[in-house]
Amino acid sequence: MTSAVRPRLLIVHQMPTQFIRALERVFDLDYKDTSTRFTHEQILSRIRANPPDAMLFPGQTKIDKEILATAGDKLKMLATFSVGFDHIDLKECKKRGIAIGYTPGVLTDGVADLAIALLLATSRRVVEAMKAVRNGQWGQSSDIMWMCGKPLVNSTVGIVGLGQIGLAIARRLQPFSIQRILYSGTREKQFDSENDKRMFQFVEFNELLRQSDFVIIACALNDQTRHMFNKQAFEQMKNDAIVINIARGGIINQEALYDALKTGQIQAAGLDVTTPEPLPTDHPLLSLENCTIFPHIGSADVNARHQMAQLCVDNLLNFFSGKPMVHELKTDSA
């Protein structure tokens, strides 16, 4: 550090001690070791009380104009504990010259594993089956089709957004003997192996909807993808299609999803992400047996979270010692 004054770092979530120790060697920390989530108002008042030079926060913390204006010119850097960045007002950061560090790569496997867990839980009705055990329904039905789900074998899987995470999901699905993978997105990928060339097919979004048995949403949320899954989209899907969302809640219009699930327009949905998060416990989607909802636990595996924390620490330390961050988010396109 060139200056004797230690930069002030506001940390908005709880982290394992070793990461806090690494940060407090360099930063003057504003950190509360509590698992209680801070509200927007509480974050604002912490900023007012002690304007930070940098902030470290999870993907659930909205970094909007109000937060940035309250922090003012002192704020130089944001370290988000996430690969997604739709919670940050990028335009405002660009205007204010605030640098942003984020955590791509290290949570790919964790999110892809979770996508498979969610897909199987949804298609094989795992949550409903567990409920049946608990409430004494096990053994009550003589129907040989009781608790039957939809098989993956020979199915067509559509992946919306074949980035790192989408591809990791696709790789995990191949051993389930699926027939082919359709994908849509901004550009076609080049595959080297003959096997991949046969397996992967780049198609228009509407074509993907029409042909897929399982549709997995793995794209970023932006102006092009917001509410991409609306009434018209669900109407194009097969009636026994299953949609899985591990990306961002805003990509789905939830009213349209509710209608599609209620009326049998599609068979089922599995969501790791919703709008809002957390989803209120009286939300209509929670009343549907054919909607499996997880509390945004995509990256919640110990390795992923530790590596994300380490990346945040490294991004912060590098930035404040004048080195390039390990992963800096470019705000040029904002």
Ligand SMILES: O=C(O)C(=O)CO
């Ligand atoms: O890091 C993120 O952006 C996530 O949503 C992980 O699930």
